[in-house]
Amino acid sequence: MTGDFAFCLRARDGAARRGQFATAHGTVETPAFMPVGTAATVKAMRPEDVAATGAQIILANTYHLMLRPGPERIAALGGLHRFMNWPGPILTDSGGYQVMSLAKLRAIDEQGVTFRSHLDGARFTLTPERSVEIQRLLGADIAMAFDECTPFPAEEEEARRSMELSMRWAARSKAAYRARPGQALFGIVQGSVYPGLRRRSAAALVEIGFDGYAVGGLAVGEGQERMFAVLDETVPALPADRPHYLMGVGKPADLVGAVRRGIDLFDCVLPTRSGRTAQAFTRRGTVNLRNARHADDPRPLDAECACATCRQYSRAYLHHLVRAQEILAPMLLTAHNLRYYADLMAEMRGAIEQGRFEDLAAGIAARQEEGDIPPV
Amino acid sequence: MTGDFAFCLRARDGAARRGQFATAHGTVETPAFMPVGTAATVKAMRPEDVAATGAQIILANTYHLMLRPGPERIAALGGLHRFMNWPGPILTDSGGYQVMSLAKLRAIDEQGVTFRSHLDGARFTLTPERSVEIQRLLGADIAMAFDECTPFPAEEEEARRSMELSMRWAARSKAAYRARPGQALFGIVQGSVYPGLRRRSAAALVEIGFDGYAVGGLAVGEGQERMFAVLDETVPALPADRPHYLMGVGKPADLVGAVRRGIDLFDCVLPTRSGRTAQAFTRRGTVNLRNARHADDPRPLDAECACATCRQYSRAYLHHLVRAQEILAPMLLTAHNLRYYADLMAEMRGAIEQGRFEDLAAGIAARQEEGDIPPV
Numbered sequence: 001m002t003g004d005f006a007f008c009l010r011a012r013d014g015a016a017r018r019g020q021f022a023t024a025h026g027t028v029e030t031p032a033f034m035p036v037g038t039a040a041t042v043k044a045m046r047p048e049d050v051a052a053t054g055a056q057i058i059l060a061n062t063y064h065l066m067l068r069p070g071p072e073r074i075a076a077l078g079g080l081h082r083f084m085n086w087p088g089p090i091l092t093d094s095g096g097y098q099v100m101s102l103a104k105l106r107a108i109d110e111q112g113v114t115f116r117s118h119l120d121g122a123r124f125t126l127t128p129e130r131s132v133e134i135q136r137l138l139g140a141d142i143a144m145a146f147d148e149c150t151p152f153p154a155e156e157e158e159a160r161r162s163m164e165l166s167m168r169w170a171a172r173s174k175a176a177y178r179a180r181p182g183q184a185l186f187g188i189v190q191g192s193v194y195p196g197l198r199r200r201s202a203a204a205l206v207e208i209g210f211d212g213y214a215v216g217g218l219a220v221g222e223g224q225e226r227m228f229a230v231l232d233e234t235v236p237a238l239p240a241d242r243p244h245y246l247m248g249v250g251k252p253a254d255l256v257g258a259v260r261r262g263i264d265l266f267d268c269v270l271p272t273r274s275g276r277t278a279q280a281f282t283r284r285g286t287v288n289l290r291n292a293r294h295a296d297d298p299r300p301l302d303a304e305c306a307c308a309t310c311r312q313y314s315r316a317y318l319h320h321l322v323r324a325q326e327i328l329a330p331m332l333l334t335a336h337n338l339r340y341y342a343d344l345m346a347e348m349r350g351a352i353e354q355g356r357f358e359d360l361a362a363g364i365a366a367r368q369e370e371g372d373i374p375p376v
Numbered sequence: 377m378t379g380d381f382a383f384c385l386r387a388r389d390g391a392a393r394r395g396q397f398a399t400a401h402g403t404v405e406t407p408a409f410m411p412v413g414t415a416a417t418v419k420a421m422r423p424e425d426v427a428a429t430g431a432q433i434i435l436a437n438t439y440h441l442m443l444r445p446g447p448e449r450i451a452a453l454g455g456l457h458r459f460m461n462w463p464g465p466i467l468t469d470s471g472g473y474q475v476m477s478l479a480k481l482r483a484i485d486e487q488g489v490t491f492r493s494h495l496d497g498a499r500f501t502l503t504p505e506r507s508v509e510i511q512r513l514l515g516a517d518i519a520m521a522f523d524e525c526t527p528f529p530a531e532e533e534e535a536r537r538s539m540e541l542s543m544r545w546a547a548r549s550k551a552a553y554r555a556r557p558g559q560a561l562f563g564i565v566q567g568s569v570y571p572g573l574r575r576r577s578a579a580a581l582v583e584i585g586f587d588g589y590a591v592g593g594l595a596v597g598e599g600q601e602r603m604f605a606v607l608d609e610t611v612p613a614l615p616a617d618r619p620h621y622l623m624g625v626g627k628p629a630d631l632v633g634a635v636r637r638g639i640d641l642f643d644c645v646l647p648t649r650s651g652r653t654a655q656a657f658t659r660r661g662t663v664n665l666r667n668a669r670h671a672d673d674p675r676p677l678d679a680e681c682a683c684a685t686c687r688q689y690s691r692a693y694l695h696h697l698v699r700a701q702e703i704l705a706p707m708l709l710t711a712h713n714l715r716y717y718a719d720l721m722a723e724m725r726g727a728i729e730q731g732r733f734e735d736l737a738a739g740i741a742a743r744q745e746e747g748d749i750p751p752v
Contacts (some may be wrong), residue, residue: 041704323445331422
């Protein structure tokens with residue numbers, strides 16, 4: 001690819017899209033949510049457990065894998081799929097976001113970013129060319145163009161300068177990528193909260209030509225309302241025959257609102273990270289299992305959830321595991337949260353096919369607002 | 377029981393025994409190793425994963441469950457099996473050992489032990505009667521008599537005083553127990569390293585009458601040689617038609633040596649705890665996955681092991697997970713270690729049936745001494 005990447009739109013409901021794309025490691029039904037497997041593992045989950053939640057594709061982080069264990073090592077061991085025993089599709093990010101949020105002593109210039117590892121202070125350089133090379137070494141099914149994640153808030157002039165740099169890096173990413181069989185390349189729209197910049201960024205990416213288009217630089221503190229406003233301006237400027245990926249998003253209501261605006265793909269650490277901090281997502285809102293109200297509660301976390309955690313364990317037991325700091329707590333809660341996210345996406349796919357997306361969205365919001373079941 | 381507990385001896389090879397006993401939650405083929413599920417979870421393992429390793433019965437700790445979440449709460453939630461979703465047999469210890477090793481500000485008298493929780497300083501009293509009551513509330517398939525774990529080293533006079541107290545407590549445990557349907561009660565031989573005391577203790581327990589007989593107060597620093605010497609003196613004094621349980625043991629070579637001396641049942645935190653500290657048991661000795669020699673090694677931990685960890689992951693990946701402090705590391709290593717222990721027990725059972733236990737034991741020792749495979 002790029003050029004042969006097959007994205008098939010099967011249905012629309014308003015701006016919401018029901019699609020499908022194929023990779024060398026399997027087909028992804030969209031809208032889809034990607035669990036995050038930062039360091040070549042979706043934390044606290046075995047790969048077969050991830051697949052059992054209904055997840056179809058996972059994301060891995062170029063930044064983390066570059067530092068440890070190193071992309072050349074992973075390539076020598078047969079690539080990321082084999083290394084981590086995940087046979088399904090993998091999307092890798094470009095490293096740009098983590099360099100800005102995690103690395104120390106960064107220096108950005110036209111060439112790229114030089115930084116020190118947050119692990120041991122070792123010096124690294126990441127350029128569009130190196131980012132694409134790393135993602136090739138990892139064997140990603142979908143690689144991302146290298147970009148600068150514009151800080152928030154940013155004045156328009158700063159946002160413009162940053163976006164234009166990302167667009168030059170996008171062109172270099174594409175040039176370095178050189179259409180590899182079995183790997184797709186997505187570009188990333190930047191431009192902060194400025195509609196004009198977002199539209200110019202989208203146009204620049206379309207001019208370069210990518211297999212898919214991501215919206216970056218959101219979920220960085222701008223709030224849901226402004227995020228949706230950016231999507232309202234940006235998504236219509238993206239090619240309709242390509243997948244639209246909203247990076248790093250988000251809460252269940254964010255996903256519903258973004259699908260409504262034409263987004264097809266998401267990733268976020270929220271379900272996995274929450275699973276390690278006793279937070280569970282349910283059809284009636286979030287539940288904190290650390291709370292003493294659950295200590296004697298024989299009921300499942302979410303009575304409507306078919307996951308193994310909800311079928312096999314009481315809130316009382318989950319509360320006990322959390323209090324005792326048992327590893328099984330993140331294992332069971334992460335599995336549930338990923339299942340909740342996968343179910344939410346599956347419900348949205350079904351509703352789009354049947355032309356009842358707005359009904360579903362209203363129903364989800366109403367249930368979430370009801371709040372958790374009262375204590376026993 | 378007691379009295380109806382069915383232990384069936386199927387074969388002998390020297391002093392080694394191949395047996396079987398039934399519980400309300402399933403049959404246990406002996407010799408058997410019990411993974412430790414301290415706080416109502418075998419750490420880093422889902423119950424179905426524990427069963428998949430070949431484990432037939434697990435141990436849970438009365439002391440830990442008494443402090444948190446409390447036996448009355450577990451009983452109200454349907455008992456320990458249901459609470460933790462383990463459908464197989466469960467043996468609970470009596471709490472005596474953990475009170476001595478973990479609790480603060482202990483005071484022992486004839487009545488029992490008063491102590492403060494190591495978690496929050498709350499005051500508790502444990503007596504033979506309360507220990508038996510807790511184990512009934514938990515719904516253990518096998519309960520243990522309440523004893524004092526004699527400190528090591530102990531002068532003979534101190535060991536005698538402690539053993540005699542444990543024997544009086546054993547009689548009170550039996551009296552409090554009152555033959556509950558579906559629950560067996562085992563007594564515990566004490567007497568430190570003194571053969572005369574061990575034999576007197578065994579005789580006292582037989583006089584009281586138990587469904588099985590445990591050897592306690594070992595693996596507390598006396599060393600393998602002295603432990604085996606105690607077994608040589610003690611096991612012949614135990615009823616041959618009852619299971620013999622060596623508590624808190626041990627390393628693979630300890631298990632082989634104890635089975636050779638007529639032990640049928642074991643528990644130990646070693647395979648699970650080691651799994652959380654990057655230590656793996658293999659047919660060629662122990663392996664530390666933290667060691668840099670594994671960083672590029674595409675081979676499995678133990679090529680002869682059929683566990684999911686060895687079938688699906690390289691040493692390089694396990695090393696990476698350990699270095700990155702990923703939760704998946706204890707998950708995969710604990711599963712492997714428990715499988716190693718279960719396989720070792722199954723091999724010993726097969727060898728006893730076929731009258732080739734000594735050959736097996738010699739083979740295991742020779743392989744262990746070979747040491748790990750050389751680096752790639």
